[in-house]
Amino acid sequence: DQQVKQNSPSLSVQEGRISILNCDYTNSMFDYFLWYKKYPAEGPTFLISISSIKDKNEDGRFTVFLNKSAKHLSLHIVPSQPGDSAVYFCVGRGSTLGRLYFGRGTQLTVWP
Amino acid sequence: KAGVTQTPRYLIKTRGQQVTLSCSPISGHRSVSWYQQTPGQGLQFLFEYFSETQRNKGNFPGRFSGRQFSNSRSEMNVSTLELGDSALYLCASRDGYEQYFGPGTRLTVT
Numbered sequence: 001d002q003q004v005k006q007n008s009p010s011l012s013v014q015e016g017r018i019s020i021l022n023c024d025y026t027n028s029m030f031d032y033f034l035w036y037k038k039y040p041a042e043g044p045t046f047l048i049s050i051s052s053i054k055d056k057n058e059d060g061r062f063t064v065f066l067n068k069s070a071k072h073l074s075l076h077i078v079p080s081q082p083g084d085s086a087v088y089f090c091v092g093r094g095s096t097l098g099r100l101y102f103g104r105g106t107q108l109t110v111w112p
Numbered sequence: 113k114a115g116v117t118q119t120p121r122y123l124i125k126t127r128g129q130q131v132t133l134s135c136s137p138i139s140g141h142r143s144v145s146w147y148q149q150t151p152g153q154g155l156q157f158l159f160e161y162f163s164e165t166q167r168n169k170g171n172f173p174g175r176f177s178g179r180q181f182s183n184s185r186s187e188m189n190v191s192t193l194e195l196g197d198s199a200l201y202l203c204a205s206r207d208g209y210e211q212y213f214g215p216g217t218r219l220t221v222t
Contacts, residue, residue, distance in 0.1 A: 002154070032209075043116070043202055043213030044155075089155065097209060098145045098160035099168050105154065 003027040004092045006103035013110050019077040021106050023090030026071065030092035030101070035064060035075050038087045038105070047088070048075070080110045113139055116205050116214035124220045130191040133217045137184050137205030143167075144186040145211065146178060149200040158201075161186050193221045 005024045013019045025033070031052045036044035050057040050064045050073070057064050063076045077084055090103040117136045125131050137144050146158040157170040161180035178188040184205070190197055198221045204211040 036213075041215065043204070043215050045213070046210055096160075096168055098143050098162065098206065098211075099157050099170075100145075100147075100204075100211060101157070102147075102155035 002104070003030075003101045004090055004103040006090050006106050008106050009104070010107045010109070013080045013108065015082055015110055015112050016079045019075075019080045019084065019108055019110065021075040021077075021088050021090070021108065023073050023075075023103055024071055025073070025090075025092050027092060027094065027101070028071070029094045031095065032093045033064070033066060033073055034091040034093065034100070035062075036089040036091055036102075038089065044089055077108075080108075082110045082112060084108060085110050116203060116212055118201075118203055118214040118217050120217060121215065122218045122220075124222060125193050126222055127193055127195060129193050130189060131193060131219060132187055132189045133201055133203075133219070135186045135188075135203035135205075135214060137186070137203075138207070138212055141205035141207045141212075142184055143206045144180060144184065145204045145206070146186070146188050147202045147204070148172075149202060149216070150196075150198075155202070158188065190219075195221050197221050 034049040035047040038044040066073045087105040089105045092101040119134045143162045145160040149155045160168045164180045175191045180186045200216045202216045204213045
């Protein structure tokens with residue numbers, strides 16, 4: 001039962017443009033949502049998070065939006081850079097801090 | 113501080129064998145979680161250990177087990193390996209909310 005869904009396995013964007021990665025979830029008990037980035041041969045690294053009581057969180061070029069009524073969140077990267085090319089995981093977390101629920105990931109490719 | 117380390121990085125085993133993977137958390141972190149990543153199922157939670165006690169367990173058969181030592185290092189064991197156990201096994205340590213992942217152990221079962 002996939003509680004976090006990323007329906008786009010891949011996204012290709014030109015350098016300088018906006019990248020928008022989308023994510024849907026089914027578990028209303030998640031109190032935090034996170035985005036992790038993963039390069040080949042490395043473990044996932046934390047990128048940005050948002051509390052379930054917020055609707056937006058911004059950190060430099062990265063902004064996450066949360067729409068609780070639609071159970072949808074998105075990650076915006078502006079401007080996109082070639083170094084952003086990686087797999088991005090949308091992650092939900094409930095009251096059990098040590099357990100994360102991952103989406104299947106979206107491979108972002110930023111081309112010059 | 114050094115990051116999370118996992119050994120070995122790559123492993124090839126035969127069906128029916130057993131395997132033990134090791135994870136050393138970031139110094140001072142007492143929680144270690146394990147995840148399995150496969151193309152078909154994505155990243156799935158196996159279990160979490162905190163202060164040598166298993167706190168949570170995912171939906172995996174009993175062939176998957178783990179333990180944690182007093183220095184917070186953790187091992188996971190898979191017995192009677194099946195072809196479907198071929199995966200990237202990731203461990204993560206935390207001290208608070210954020211989880212820090214190691215590079216993973218790539219297990220191939222033939």
